[in-house]
Amino acid sequence: MNEERDDYAVSAEFYDVLQARRDELRVHRLYAHAVGDARLGVLDVGSGTGRVALMSLAESRVAVHAVEPARAMRAPLMSRLASLPTELRDRVTVHALPLNEAALHRVADVAVCHNTVAALPPAERHALWPAVADALVPGGSLLLELPPSRLPVHDIVRALPIQRFGEHEYGGRMSMSTEGDRIRTxxxxxxxxxxxxxxxxxxxxxMWPASRDQLVDDLGRHGFTAVPGERNPDVLTVSLPS
Ligand SMILES: C[S@@+](CC[C@H](N)C(=O)[O-])C[C@H]1O[C@@H](n2cnc3c(N)ncnc32)[C@H](O)[C@@H]1O
Incomplete structure (x- = not known):
């Protein structure tokens, strides 16, 4: 039996309220094409409230594996999936564990890791890459949203756009500052x-910064090679040999 994690206990309530619409468009723009080409399965590493998983159900005809260890994030994910028609629900499996404990073997030919790597400490990243390789078939590819490439020189404060629900307004802000080799967010x-x-x-x-080259290097140790011609500076696409 796995130990439940309490991460995102506060943020889960506000995650979709403050960020869903903009991120939904971004997720579609970044990954819909690759997901649409999947022939075996899509692996969504760190599903959160389900943006990539839902997009993958809509854009592909294959099985979707949504991996989400945090109970607080899994709750909205499951509610969303519960509202889908049976034909779509039949294609999605939720794994309530970190990927490196989920024992997924050759279940997908496309993996997506959106807005997840940045918050994984280096040791957890090193445990993640072999698990992604194991979950993919030969020739499979991984698309990941890159973490910040370096520590911020100055503190950064960003307001989250205000959203109205009935008589109430919801808002927030994100503040980032450097502390040692990490970014306090x-x-x-x-x-x-x-x-x-x-x-x-x-x-x-x-968050732990890492450059594209560093990640290409790390992933190279687990058999991945960078796919040339990446058009988006925020995404790294790597693949396994066929
Ligand atoms: C910032 S959230 C992003 C969620 C979603 N990808 C999105 O962009 O809306 C990162 C998610 O990764 C999950 N996560 C953390 N470590 C993980 C691991 N080792 N395997 C799979 N998921 C993990 C967290 O629980 C969290 O829900």
């Missing part, structure tokens, strides 16, 4: 009504 969320602030919440994550 703090999310502050708030909910306001007509009389003012109703509640505030905070959750802090850590």
């Amino acid at each position: 703090r999310f502050d969320y708030w909910v306001r009504g007509s009389a003012g602030l109703l509640r505030e919440h905070t959750e802090t994550f850590w």
Whole structure:
């Protein structure tokens, strides 16, 4: 029996509220083409609330493996999947473990790792790559969203666009600062009504920067080669030999 992780316990409530629409378009733009070419299966590493998994169900005809260890993120993922027609539900399997504990062997020819690698410490990344290689068939490819390439020189603060739900407004901000070899990434969320602030919440994550070349090197040790001609600077595509 695996130990449940409590990550994203605060952020899960606000994740789709503040970021879903914009990220849905981005996920489609970055991965729909590759997912549409899948002939065996799609592996979604770090599914979160399910953006890549849902896009993959819509854009492919193959099995989708959604891997999500955090219970807080899995709850909205499962609710979304529960609302799908049976034909789509029959194609998606949720694995409630980190990928390196999920024992997936040759289940997919396309893997996507969106907005996930940045928050994995180097040791967890090193455990992830062989598990991705194992889950793919020969010739399979991995598309991953690159983490920040370096530590920020100055603190960065970004407001998340305000969203209205009935009488309330939801908002937040993300603040990034360097601490040692990591990026401290703090999310502050708030909910306001007509009389003012109703509640505030905070959750802090850590991110570890890595350059594209570093990741190509790391993945090379597990049999992956960079696919030439990558058009998006935020994505790295690597593949296994056929
Ligand atoms: C920032 S969220 C992104 C979720 C989703 N990919 C998205 O962009 O909406 C990163 C997710 O990766 C999951 N995760 C962390 N370590 C993982 C691992 N070793 N294997 C699979 N998923 C992992 C976390 O639980 C979290 O839900």
